[in-house]
Amino acid sequence: MAVFSEEAAKYVWGGAIPLQIRLHESEVTTLPPPPPALVLGSRIGYFPLLVPLIKPYFSSTLPPGEDTVWFDYNGLPLKWYVPIGVLFDLLSAEPERPWNLTVHFRGYPGDVLTPCDSEDTVKWSYINSLKEAAYVINGNSKNIMNMAQTDQFDLWQSLVKGNMDGYLRISSRLKLGPVGEDCFLKQASSLQPRQAIDEPDPVGSSRPSRIPVRLYIRNVGESLEDLEDAPIIDSWDRISYINRAVEIHKEGGNYMTLKHAMRTLLPEIFGEEDPDNKYELREEGNHEAGSSFGDPETISMTRNDLVEETSFGCQRSSEASLIRIQGIEPDLNIPFSWVVNNLKNPDYFLHLCVFLRTSPRQAKAT
Amino acid sequence: MQSETSARQWDGTLSPNDFNSSVAAFCERWKEVNDSLPQWLWEPFPVVGDSSCNAAGYLTMENVYHQNASEEVSHEESILGDEDLSDDATLVQSCGKDDIHVYDYHIVYSFNFRVPVLYFRGYRLDGCPLKLEDIEKDLPAYSLKGLRESKWTFMTQEDHPYLRRPWYTLHPCGTSDWLKVLIGSNAANNQPRPLHYLSAWLSVVGQAVGLRIPLGLYKSQ
Numbered sequence: 001m002a003v004f005s006e007e008a009a010k011y012v013w014g015g016a017i018p019l020q021i022r023l024h025e026s027e028v029t030t031l032p033p034p035p036p037a038l039v040l041g042s043r044i045g046y047f048p049l050l051v052p053l054i055k056p057y058f059s060s061t062l063p064p065g066e067d068t069v070w071f072d073y074n075g076l077p078l079k080w081y082v083p084i085g086v087l088f089d090l091l092s093a094e095p096e097r098p099w100n101l102t103v104h105f106r107g108y109p110g111d112v113l114t115p116c117d118s119e120d121t122v123k124w125s126y127i128n129s130l131k132e133a134a135y136v137i138n139g140n141s142k143n144i145m146n147m148a149q150t151d152q153f154d155l156w157q158s159l160v161k162g163n164m165d166g167y168l169r170i171s172s173r174l175k176l177g178p179v180g181e182d183c184f185l186k187q188a189s190s191l192q193p194r195q196a197i198d199e200p201d202p203v204g205s206s207r208p209s210r211i212p213v214r215l216y217i218r219n220v221g222e223s224l225e226d227l228e229d230a231p232i233i234d235s236w237d238r239i240s241y242i243n244r245a246v247e248i249h250k251e252g253g254n255y256m257t258l259k260h261a262m263r264t265l266l267p268e269i270f271g272e273e274d275p276d277n278k279y280e281l282r283e284e285g286n287h288e289a290g291s292s293f294g295d296p297e298t299i300s301m302t303r304n305d306l307v308e309e310t311s312f313g314c315q316r317s318s319e320a321s322l323i324r325i326q327g328i329e330p331d332l333n334i335p336f337s338w339v340v341n342n343l344k345n346p347d348y349f350l351h352l353c354v355f356l357r358t359s360p361r362q363a364k365a366t
Numbered sequence: 367m368q369s370e371t372s373a374r375q376w377d378g379t380l381s382p383n384d385f386n387s388s389v390a391a392f393c394e395r396w397k398e399v400n401d402s403l404p405q406w407l408w409e410p411f412p413v414v415g416d417s418s419c420n421a422a423g424y425l426t427m428e429n430v431y432h433q434n435a436s437e438e439v440s441h442e443e444s445i446l447g448d449e450d451l452s453d454d455a456t457l458v459q460s461c462g463k464d465d466i467h468v469y470d471y472h473i474v475y476s477f478n479f480r481v482p483v484l485y486f487r488g489y490r491l492d493g494c495p496l497k498l499e500d501i502e503k504d505l506p507a508y509s510l511k512g513l514r515e516s517k518w519t520f521m522t523q524e525d526h527p528y529l530r531r532p533w534y535t536l537h538p539c540g541t542s543d544w545l546k547v548l549i550g551s552n553a554a555n556n557q558p559r560p561l562h563y564l565s566a567w568l569s570v571v572g573q574a575v576g577l578r579i580p581l582g583l584y585k586s587q
């Protein structure tokens with residue numbers, strides 16, 4: 001398998017969600033109301049970028065006032081800085097095509113959404129995200145901060161226009177990958193999920209690489225087969241959002257699969273043994289990573305309480321969860337390096353949606 | 367000799383566990399220094415699927431009053447530049463309730479940058495949130511300069527990582543660099559003491575947003 005597959009990248013860049021967008025009824029001033037706008041939303045794009053496309057459909061019917069455009073799905077205001085494809089994968093559990101959304105030109109919900117008054121806001125959110133990813137990968141953001149203005153502009157424009165070749169030309173100069181195929185877990189003897197992010201480099205080993213990942217986790221009701229019945233997300237409080245780096249090593253240990261990566265991110269969900277991986281779990285005895293500052297338990301929270309509140313464990317991973325990346329539900333045994341190189345977004349983050357089955361006990365709690 | 371080498375190598379970041387230790391030491395010291403100030407409290411925010419991650423949560427200090435002799439007080443006073451000397455009671459009277467700003471500060475650990483990040487929001491006594499131009503009045507001059515010159519990369523509104531609501535934040539991408547310079551050279555071992563890290567960090571970040579920090583925090587114990 002090639003480190004980087006242009007074919008896969010083309011699928012990611014070409015991926016689009018058919019959107020059927022209605023104007024919110026409170027903003028309709030004409031009879032009959034305007035028909036919905038049908039547009040394609042690029043998976044790697046952002047909702048504010050669709051505004052110039054959508055506005056002509058509705059501009060004649062809007063009440064007087066200034067435009068502050070935002071979108072909602074079933075009443076949930078959509079976070080504009082999350083790529084469209086990720087929002088779709090996350091919120092439309094049973095993929096709904098076209099995806100029925102509502103657009104608003106008035107009444108921006110400033111208590112839920114960060115302000116977005118221009119394309120520049122989106123561009124800088126993207127650049128800041130890229131900086132964060134670069135920091136994770138290289139330990140600094142210099143390559144992004146030192147980018148020529150023209151390169152920065154061209155990079156952004158290539159994303160806006162869906163021009164993959166232009167994007168690859170500029171981004172290849174940023175030295176942010178691809179990740180080599182030789183990507184491993186730590187030596188089996190020291191395999192500890194926690195340790196992966198907690199410890200400084202052990203003396204003598206080559207510096208591990210870190211992969212930037214954004215995880216979005218939601219509960220989808222009692223069955224992962226019947227996603228149509230998944231409860232509607234009416235608040236962002238129902239989504240867990242985790243920003244973590246996955247550490248990979250250039251030598252030794254086991255070949256790293258997507259499942260291994262998930263295990264370092266969510267040990268209680270993906271840390272279950274299956275016959276193939278039993279030998280690794282035996283090594284996970286001493287759980288606490290060393291700390292140069294002493295006892296990590298000094299903070300006034302008791303671990304037991306937390307486990308009580310959030311335990312999704314004790315379930316086999318295949319039953320407990322389902323992963324979606326770029327609309328795909330990938331096999332957990334594929335190499336993590338392939339997933340990263342080919343399914344990451346143009347901000348160099350791997351955006352991953354995780355669906356969890358709600359056990360009856362949790363259903364009661366929420 | 368080995369520790370010297372490591373001191374040079376220390377990259378200005380800290381691990382989640384070290385952040386935790388730092389938080390504990392910092393809270394304790396803050397309380398010691400001034401019991402009457404608003405206190406920092408750790409608010410754990412357990413992560414689904416990874417409940418052992420004890421750096422998930424935020425350090426919070428809320429309801430911090432910021433009484434600024436704003437431009438509205440009177441021009442003469444501002445020109446004299448003696449805002450700090452003016453009587454608080456008079457100040458409140460002349461400013462009116464609208465000019466008392468209340469701030470909430472949260473310190474969050476960034477797993478990607480491996481440094482603390484400050485989030486804050488401001489509102490009036492009646493609970494009405496402050497707009498950016500209101501907040502600007504409470505910022506020191508050099509922060510205003512930073513805000514004007516780097517609109518998108520210095521201080522912006524972002525989603526609070528745990529509360530998922532818009533809060534103001536200072537961008538952390540340069541934090542490890544200046545922390546390395548600020549405390550790297552003083553660190554006796556390969557890493558600074560836990561208390562030292564957050565105090566040093568807040569001495570820079572807190573001032574940038576006009577948060578007053580008790581000097582006693584920096585006196586040797």
